[in-house]
Amino acid sequence: MKKFSKLAVTEFRLFLREPEAAFFTFIFPILMLFIFGSIYGNRQTEFFSGYGSVDASVPAYIAMIIATTGLLSISITVAMYRERGVLKRYRTTPLSSSSVMISQILVGFIMTLIGAVILIITAKLLYNLRFGGNVIDVAIAFILSSSSFFALGFLLAGIAPTARSANVIGMAIYFPNLFLSGATFPKQVFPAALDKISHFIPLRYVVEVMQGMWFGHNWSQHHRDVVILLVILVISVIISALTFRWE
Amino acid sequence: MPGQSVVKVNTLCKRYGKVKSVDGISFEVYQGEIFGMVGPNGAGKTTTIECIESLRRPDAGEVEVLGLDPVKDHKQLCERIGVQLQESSLPDRLHVDEALDLFSSFYRKSINWQELLLDLGLQEKARNAYVNLSGGQKQRLFIALALVNDPEIVFFDELTTGLDPQARRTMWELVHRIRDKGKTVFLTTHFMEEAERLCDRVAIIDCGKLIALDTPENLIRDLKEGQRIIFTLQDNVDPAQFHRIKYAESVAVSSDRITISGSSDHLISEVVNFLTGNGIHFRDLRTEQPSLEDVFLKLTGHQVRN
Ligand SMILES: Nc1ncnc2c1ncn2[C@@H]1O[C@H](COP(=O)(O)OP(=O)(O)OP(=O)(O)O)[C@@H](O)[C@H]1O
Ligand SMILES: [Mg+2]
Numbered sequence A: 001m002k003k004f005s006k007l008a009v010t011e012f013r014l015f016l017r018e019p020e021a022a023f024f025t026f027i028f029p030i031l032m033l034f035i036f037g038s039i040y041g042n043r044q045t046e047f048f049s050g051y052g053s054v055d056a057s058v059p060a061y062i063a064m065i066i067a068t069t070g071l072l073s074i075s076i077t078v079a080m081y082r083e084r085g086v087l088k089r090y091r092t093t094p095l096s097s098s099s100v101m102i103s104q105i106l107v108g109f110i111m112t113l114i115g116a117v118i119l120i121i122t123a124k125l126l127y128n129l130r131f132g133g134n135v136i137d138v139a140i141a142f143i144l145s146s147s148s149f150f151a152l153g154f155l156l157a158g159i160a161p162t163a164r165s166a167n168v169i170g171m172a173i174y175f176p177n178l179f180l181s182g183a184t185f186p187k188q189v190f191p192a193a194l195d196k197i198s199h200f201i202p203l204r205y206v207v208e209v210m211q212g213m214w215f216g217h218n219w220s221q222h223h224r225d226v227v228i229l230l231v232i233l234v235i236s237v238i239i240s241a242l243t244f245r246w247e
Numbered sequence B: 001m002p003g004q005s006v007v008k009v010n011t012l013c014k015r016y017g018k019v020k021s022v023d024g025i026s027f028e029v030y031q032g033e034i035f036g037m038v039g040p041n042g043a044g045k046t047t048t049i050e051c052i053e054s055l056r057r058p059d060a061g062e063v064e065v066l067g068l069d070p071v072k073d074h075k076q077l078c079e080r081i082g083v084q085l086q087e088s089s090l091p092d093r094l095h096v097d098e099a100l101d102l103f104s105s106f107y108r109k110s111i112n113w114q115e116l117l118l119d120l121g122l123q124e125k126a127r128n129a130y131v132n133l134s135g136g137q138k139q140r141l142f143i144a145l146a147l148v149n150d151p152e153i154v155f156f157d158e159l160t161t162g163l164d165p166q167a168r169r170t171m172w173e174l175v176h177r178i179r180d181k182g183k184t185v186f187l188t189t190h191f192m193e194e195a196e197r198l199c200d201r202v203a204i205i206d207c208g209k210l211i212a213l214d215t216p217e218n219l220i221r222d223l224k225e226g227q228r229i230i231f232t233l234q235d236n237v238d239p240a241q242f243h244r245i246k247y248a249e250s251v252a253v254s255s256d257r258i259t260i261s262g263s264s265d266h267l268i269s270e271v272v273n274f275l276t277g278n279g280i281h282f283r284d285l286r287t288e289q290p291s292l293e294d295v296f297l298k299l300t301g302h303q304v305r306n
Helices: A002-016 A019-040 A053-083 A086-091 A097-127 A135-159 A163-180 A192-198 A202-215 A219-243 B045-052 B074-080 B096-105 B113-119 B135-147 B165-180 B192-198 B216-222 B239-244 B267-277 B292-300
Strands: B005-016 B019-030 B034-038 B060-065 B081-084 B153-157 B184-189 B201-206 B209-214 B227-233 B250-254 B257-262 B282-288
Touching (some): A053 A097, A135 A219, A202 A219, B019 B045, B045 B184, B113 B135, B135 B165, B267 B282
Parallel strands (some): B153 B184
Antiparallel strands (some): B227 B257
């Protein structure tokens, strides 16, 4: 436990010293909020079944932060640690591979949570954010979504032969997820063809379940999202456990 | 009288594709000695040492370290050994003191790492990020990290590569101090001189095979090559006459440079007497003792570095 907590605290510090990662997790979502908030405001519309544009965007942007942490931050960090021999150096100590993985997940989780809280507070102060769900349900949706996407990040790091390829694959998956899932543009504006494609985009299910819980839907309306995210989680965990390499 | 054996390697084999990186190596390392492994690039030093450190799994043969099996008892073994890898790194923005603190926390037992900072001359760099250290400073940090758990055996793969001559000598002293604390040191090096000066016993490795293993003195003695006396002639004289010098076993001539070899300690005075007695003018006279470099050349037919 001592070794794990020290490693987690260290990784936490290292994350904060990495300006790019901190920017995309903490600042970028707020910039998005400012831009779209100033264009559309947060008036209630039928379009978002009685909620405003900001009310729908906040859970969607939280989905975006989750994707950033999983697909970019975790996958690239792990692949880079491996390529540069950091993991090999850890391997010469009694540290276990699960400590390495769990510390990454924990730090990713805390950072994502901080990013989400900053976003929520800003939206509340500036746009009088509305919330129709209950906190527990939103927290469960958040934890499930994060777990799935962080596991996906480990899977990427495991199958990518080099840090550079992890970077390229991460980006190649990240951007379609960002734009075709409803995380940045609401899927209500998608033409039918795009809407079909978006069913193959994993982040779509994060957006749906996060928005659903935010608006106070019943879990029964989101069975499909939950099942798909669980499947992604289980498959990713299995593959990343099998493909984990120290060097 | 050798101590107890702490590393036992028996017909170790490891191959990568068609390359037999390690091809049936056997040896033992004794408690409290400084054991060196020398050999050219690609000889199999790193592969061997990493099988012992439980980082690689041998294809065949047995390895036992401190009575443990490196493959099965990875964790227990890691508690008791210290490792400096030939190639590794740390996160760019990790500070020197944080690295030592972090690695100390990985072990059940660890020593005060502040002292290690002093020992390795890193105290002024304690608050520096890893990425901002020079190559030699990084090397010293890795050596410090190899010592945080007060290990029983310390492995240094290429201990002094990248260090300046001053730092190299400091490192040699440090290795002696580590051994004086009762620890065993296992190191690899390209520098024959380093192996000769530092190690109690040296294993010479080439193409995955163990070619010789003994103390540097014995290896050199077994070469049966005496000292060499080298000088440059200033006049035109017939070098054939040098064969008449007492104790001269061979005479080699390359233009005006003469090399006379022999195993007697009196050779040097005989050569000087002969030259002055016959009024032969010479300059730049020096003697050369055979070194591990010569042992290597003789045993493998090639230089360590080509
Ligand atoms: N992981 C690996 N994959 C493929 N080949 C390898 C691997 N590790 C070592 N080899 C090969 O095994 C041989 C021995 O390599 P090794 O690193 O053990 O040599 P070395 O004596 O440490 O050399 P150097 O002095 O350059 O460090 C080399 O031919 C190398 O290419
Ligand atoms: Mg090597």
